[in-house]
Amino acid sequence: MAVDTRVTTAVERRSAAGRRRGSASRTRNAVLPVVVFVGLIGVGYLIALYYDKVRELPFLVPYPHLVLKAIVAEPAFRPQLLEALGNTALIAVIGLAIAIVLGIAWAVLMVQAKWIESALFPYAVVLQCIPILALVPLIGSLFGYEMPSRIIVTVLFALFPMVANTLFGLQSVDKGQRELFQLQGASRWTTLTKLRFPAALPSIFIGLRNSAGLSVIGAIVADQFFQRGQGGLGVLISVMNQRLNGAEMFAAIVVASVFGVLVFVLFGWLGRLAIGRWFDFN
Template structure:
């Protein structure tokens, strides 16, 4: 005759509780964002009604007016073309920022005096207002695609440098000393110890830089308006013409591009390092 132990009773009573928690978790996941979204739309309508009552409807258009712009084929084609140009600038600048930032961090990780010599310049580069560099960038590189990419690099570079350096230096001292006792080269230590340990930090920096690259593309587009116009030029044109719904639609498309890039690189980070690290 089988006997029932206290552990069996505890496990039996625990299973329904765990199942209930698993059922509640998906509900909590989507209910919160939906409630916030409804509140945001309600606030938007209230602001639009306020400005419409003051005779300034182009300041804050109604959400359904913005939606009408996003569903209009002609307007959608204009926004789509500008979106492609801004995406091209953002991804090109991000690629350069990844390469330059990673190389910069690797060089600084080799010795403390190298880090002390180079890292202050990364901070200075991050702190310089882009507006102060615009005339110089325009004179040196023109006012076309190259200038927009450079602005994107300047805005997106620092997170890659700082987070990659942090990851490379986060290796445990015991592990580093073990590799040194084996007489391995610096390249082998980077490849087999430091880079695997730094992957979570690298992808955090990559995700941050990806979002900033979109900002850099839009900002650079507003400063350098020659060549193929992107979302930045479109935003300025709509603002100068007081086309409120079109302006908000362009801003919304730029925001969605930033969110999409952020989500894609977050997914890529979970795909690469999620097996060993809880990448959120």
Template sequence: MTTISNETIVSDSVEALDAHPTPGLPVTATIPKAKGKNRAGRWVPPVLVFLAIVGVWYLISLFVLDPHLRFLLPLPQDILIKGLIDPLSFNALIVALYQTVIVSMLGLAIAIVIGIVWAVAMSQAKWIERSLFPYAVILQCIPILALVPLIGFWFGYEFQSRVLVCVMIALFPMVNNTLFGLQSVDKGHRELFKLQGAGRLTTLVKLSFPAALPAIFAGMRISAGLAVVGAIVGDQFFRRGTPGLGILISNYSSRLQGEQLFATIITAALFGVLIFWLFGLIGRRAVGKWYDFN
């Protein structure tokens, strides 16, 4: 005599109900989320915060500050007209922005290369990490303004010194994030590569480096913003050669030209946001298919 368990009867009954749903009973279905709602949910909050900031800006500028102190917080339309639309200010801003882009991007590229090579070397042996990582921490902890005069004495006050400042500011995030990514590879995967007889180079190229890509791109996003800061700091100290955004900020501040000053600061901030977004987009394209890269 064949014995049929209760679990089998229940399972068959559930399958029959799924195949032939009973009329009148609610059927649960997965409703795809609308892309428009997702986009609205992403952009509406920042836009509302921006409008609130602009509203507070107008209140302070019109009702809190005295008219003769309005240069401390000019009205947004005055910044637009005098800082951006005015041909003289616009031309100076474009030339300075171009110089800052060249300096910051070159410094960032050098920092990326040095940072990845540095981190890869430390990931190969603990004694190398113990020997080199403290100097990366020291480089991060020393205030850059304390080193800028020495850089000027040793390398002059021209283009190469500004690039060096960018490299020094942007280097540590690349070293730290790349090393973290290389050391975060699953131990079981490493053991599997060892069992297959893979050497150090094969393990690095086919396992460690691909697994570290999310951390590497995160380091690039951080270093990109810091490279812009380095370019502006270098401009404000090395006041020779083609002026960048840092020199414009210093000049407008000394002349109490509030509209042009705010326009330059906003331009620098938007440039930093742009390259931060750009590296985020590259990271999503590179690893977004197999990693939730935010």
């Protein structure tokens, strides 16, 4: 009986120590980003002070509080910022949706046979390696300089992670499980939907999260070059730069960065919500 009590006490102590370590780790993970953020703000003030007092070019690098003021307290600028954010979000969502469909279809086609993968995967790599900005003039000439061209550039940015991660997930199925499905006479469709896709879900969601972040970047980059029609954050950044409105330009950059981070975090959360109970999804 005494031995059982000692064992129980030791287990409780280890459990309490584990909880303390977990609490300390969560506190550290929450505090460290805040410390780094405060340091970056301090660096921003030093750089702005240099350009203001030494270079006498205060419009190039504004003080951080002026950037914050432009975001939340400039009645003339805030509607432009919100409209540009909405346009960028629309392009990013449409481009991401197209990239998801094309990427998954491409990967499913390649997983059907090795010769199909050998024939098609090099083109996925080529797509990733091509400097997309070099294609901008061609895309503009073929499709115009408005919304369709913006969507195409966004798709080009977001497509490869979906193709590569989906293909990796579909191919990661255990060989023994595949052979079991073959012994049971399962069709290709049954094997794909009942075996390959469930096993590939973690990789698919990782690709989706990466593609979501890249779709925001693609939408902003496309905006910089295709400035006709309804402009997004890229157009707003260019306009504010041309007008030498440093605070408003940096405000648009900050909003674009925060939007990209939020999209990345959102799809990570969706991945954990969808498959977190079955897979360790980080």
